[in-house]
Amino acid sequence: MTERLYYHDSYLTRFRARVVDADAARTRVYLDRTAFYPSSGGQPFDTGTLGGAPVLDVIDEGERVAHVTAAPVTEVEVEGVVDQARRFDHMQQHTGQHLLSAVFVERLAAPTVSFHLGADACTIDIQRDSLSAEEVRKVEKRANEIVMENRAVTVTFHDAQEDLGLRKASDREGELRVVGIADLDRSACGGTHVRTTGEIGPIVIRKLDRIRGIVRVEFLCGMRAVVRARRDYEALQAVSRALSCPLDEAPALVAAQQERLQSAEKARARLATELAKAEGRELWSSTAPGASGRRFASRTVSAFNDETRALAQSFIAGASSCFMAIAEDPPGILLATSADSGLHAGNLLKAAVTRQGGRGGGNAALAQGSVPSKEALDAARAELEREVK
Numbered sequence: 001m002t003e004r005l006y007y008h009d010s011y012l013t014r015f016r017a018r019v020v021d022a023d024a025a026r027t028r029v030y031l032d033r034t035a036f037y038p039s040s041g042g043q044p045f046d047t048g049t050l051g052g053a054p055v056l057d058v059i060d061e062g063e064r065v066a067h068v069t070a071a072p073v074t075e076v077e078v079e080g081v082v083d084q085a086r087r088f089d090h091m092q093q094h095t096g097q098h099l100l101s102a103v104f105v106e107r108l109a110a111p112t113v114s115f116h117l118g119a120d121a122c123t124i125d126i127q128r129d130s131l132s133a134e135e136v137r138k139v140e141k142r143a144n145e146i147v148m149e150n151r152a153v154t155v156t157f158h159d160a161q162e163d164l165g166l167r168k169a170s171d172r173e174g175e176l177r178v179v180g181i182a183d184l185d186r187s188a189c190g191g192t193h194v195r196t197t198g199e200i201g202p203i204v205i206r207k208l209d210r211i212r213g214i215v216r217v218e219f220l221c222g223m224r225a226v227v228r229a230r231r232d233y234e235a236l237q238a239v240s241r242a243l244s245c246p247l248d249e250a251p252a253l254v255a256a257q258q259e260r261l262q263s264a265e266k267a268r269a270r271l272a273t274e275l276a277k278a279e280g281r282e283l284w285s286s287t288a289p290g291a292s293g294r295r296f297a298s299r300t301v302s303a304f305n306d307e308t309r310a311l312a313q314s315f316i317a318g319a320s321s322c323f324m325a326i327a328e329d330p331p332g333i334l335l336a337t338s339a340d341s342g343l344h345a346g347n348l349l350k351a352a353v354t355r356q357g358g359r360g361g362g363n364a365a366l367a368q369g370s371v372p373s374k375e376a377l378d379a380a381r382a383e384l385e386r387e388v389k
Contacts, residue, residue, distance in 0.1 A: 001063045002030065002032065002033065002034055002063070002064050002065040003033035003034070003062065004029060004033075004034065004065070004190075004216050004310060005033055005034060005035040005037050006034075006036075006037050006192050007015050007155075007177060008155070009035075010087070010091055010192035010193055010194070011195075012035045012191050013035065013048070013081065013082040013083075013084045013087055014035075014057045014079070014080070014081050014082070015033065015034070015035045015079070015080050015083040016077065016078070016079050016080070017031040017032055017033045017034060017077075017078060017080060018029060018031065018032045018033075018076060019075070019077075019078060021064075022073065022275075024241065025040060025072060026054075026072040026073050026074060027068060027069050027070070027071070027072055027073070028066055028067070028068055028069075028211075028368055029050060029066070029067045029068075029069060029073045029108065029360055030064050030065070030066060031065070031067065031078070033079070034058075034065050034067070034080065035080060035082050036048065036050075036055060036058045036065065036067060036082060036272075037058065037059065037087070037090070037191070037192055038058040038059050038060035038065050038081060038220070039057075039058065039059070040143065040190060040191070041115070041189065041190060041191055042114070042115035042116050042117055043090055043093075043094050043098075043117045043192070044090065044117060044119075044319050045057055045058035045059075046058055046082045046083065046086065046087055046090075047082075047083045047086055048075055048080065048081045048082040048083045048250065049080070049081045049187070050067050050078055050079075050080050050081075051069075051073040051074070051075050051078035051079065051080075053070055053071040053072070053073050054067040054069065054070040054071070054073075054368075055067055055069055055070075056068045056069060056070055064369060068347030079176045082189035087192060088224065089190045089223065089224065090117060090191075090192060091193055091194045091199075091229060092199065092200050092201055092221045092222035092223070092224075093117050093122045093220075093221050093222070094189075094191045094192060094195060094223070095153055095179075095181075095193040095194045095197070095199075095200050095221075096122075096200045096201075096203050096219070096221030096222070097112075097115050097117070097122060097124060097219075098179060098181060098185055098187055098189070098193070099143055099146055099147070099181055099184070099185070099197060099200065099203070100124065100139070100203060100205075100217075100219060101115075101124055101167070101185075102167060102181065102184050102187075103142045103143045103146070103184075104124075104139055105167060106142070106184070107135075107138060107139055107142060108128070108131075108135060109138065109151075110126045110127055110128045111126070111127050111167075112124045112125065112126060112127075112168075113125045113126070113127050113169065113214060115193055117333075118119050118288075121207075121216070121218050121219070121220055121224075122204070122220065122221070122273075123216050123217060123219070124216075124217050124219070125211070125214045125215070125216050125217075126214060126215045126216075126217055127214055128189070128214070128215050129210070129213060129215070130215060131208055131215050131217070136205050136208065136217075139205070139206045140186075140203065140204070140287060142172050142320040144202060144203055145205045146181070146184060147198060147200050147201070147202070147203060148198070149181065149197065150195065150196050150197055150198035151181055151182040151184065151197045152181075152182045152196055152198060153179065153180070153181055153182075153193055153194055153196055154179070154180045154181055154182075155177065155178070155180075155193065155290065156177075156178050156180065157175055157176065157177055157178070158175070158176050158178055159174070159175065159176070159177070160172055160173050160174055160176045164178060164186060164188075164189055165186050166178070166186050166187060167185055167186060167187050168187060168188075168309075170188035172188065175251070176188045177190055179191070179193050179291060180304075181197060187360055199222075200221050200222060201221055201223065202221070202222070202225045202226065202229075203219060203220070203225065204217045204219060204220050204221075204223050204225040204228065204229065204343075204364055205217060205218070205336070206218050206219065206220060206228070218290060229294075229339050230284040236250060239254065243257075259338055272306075273306055273307060273310045273388065275307075276307040276308075276310040276311040276314065276315075276350075277310050277314040278308070278314075279311055279313070279314070280311045280312070280313070280314025280315040280323075281314050281315075281317070281318070281319070283311075284297075284314075284315050284317075284318035284321055285296050285318075287321075289320070289376055290389045291389065292388075292389060293320055293388070294320045294321060294322055294341055294343075294388065295318065295320065295322070296321070296322045296323075296324075296327065296385075296388055296389050297315060297321075297323055297324075298323070298324040298325065298385075299311070299323075299324075299326070300325075300326045300327075300328065301325050301326070301327055302327065302329075303327055304325065304327055304332065304334050304368060306339075308325050308334060309334070309366070310324070310368065312325060312334060313334035313336060313365075313366070315316075315336065316336045316338040316341075316365065317338070319338065319340055320337070320338060320340055320341050321337075321338045321341060322335070322337045322338070322341055322343060323335075323336045323337075324336075324365050324381070324384060324385070324388075326381060328374065328377065329378035330370060331358075331370060331371045331372070331373060331374055331376065332368065332369065332370040332371070332377075332378060333352075333353065333360070333368070333369055333371070333381060333384065334350060334366075334367070334368045334387075335349045335362075335366070335367050335368075335384060336350060336366050336367075337365060337388070339362070339364070339365065341388075342389075344364045345362055345363070345364060345365055345366055345367040345387060346361050346362040346363050346364060346366075346367040348367070348384060348387055348388070349361065349362065349368070349384065350367065350369065351367050352361075352369075352380040352383045352384050352387075353369035353370065353371050353376075353380050355379075355380070355383070356371045356372075356376035356380045357371065357376060357380050358371035358372060358376060358380065359374050360372050360386050
């Protein structure tokens, strides 16, 4: 059994221990005692060195903790050194999660159903269909008020059969490790935590995602929040400089610019469609009928869009006509036929692309399909040209 030193002292980052077991390569090592936290409860493992060898992973195996190292650990008595910055960051994030989860219950009766501590951000899944911006502001404000009150964070051990007043009931038996925040929260937890809420530092809620009846709340604590706030400020400052406006006015100006851009894009699309229609009429007039008596034209385009369809439909508005558009990336064909052409665009195109391993279809006047390669595209195009000319 491995004695878990972090249970009693989250600030312990240097310790000595005895190697009691190891694999043949001595890169999977078991100690009689350890301060290295293994991945558990949504919190990642600690890194550092063991006997001078970098620790790559720490794995909870129930009674024992395995330490995976980058080099063999050959000594029987070793020194372990935990990466202090990483450990304290995890302590801030995990204690901040307890505080934030407790406030969500206190203010919104919204329990946390899961927690993840990531390298860049942390998330809690809240049992709510949605959260309003005002609710998020209230929770964030309350959480930071408790941070500034510098309440005590305690770790105690109890029999699981006791009435412990936990925020979330535990199904564990025997001894329970309980992490408490004074006058706010009591939770069964094996993670590493700070001694007071003041050490959590600022708490910032940055993002909400609705996922299958829950809301995933992304948040940052401590130096993570400070670093991210600085980056956010610098990004907004760059936007305000580009717009030549004060920082506080940038969001409104961006919204106004976006509205103008959308209006301009709609106007451009209308003009492009009208131009395509005019081009289609001109193209029909300048195209001589073939041996079948039909007028046929084709174009290669970057993609099928409203302009392509407007060109095709304008061309086939003329008598006895057929129009084909070819897109090379991804490979595709659009086929349009006039009502008096004697052709059915959907049937012709579907047959041609299916023979080349593609798929597609449409109605008598307009059809579209795709094929798996340029070679298949060339073959389908040649077949359709033979049919319609």
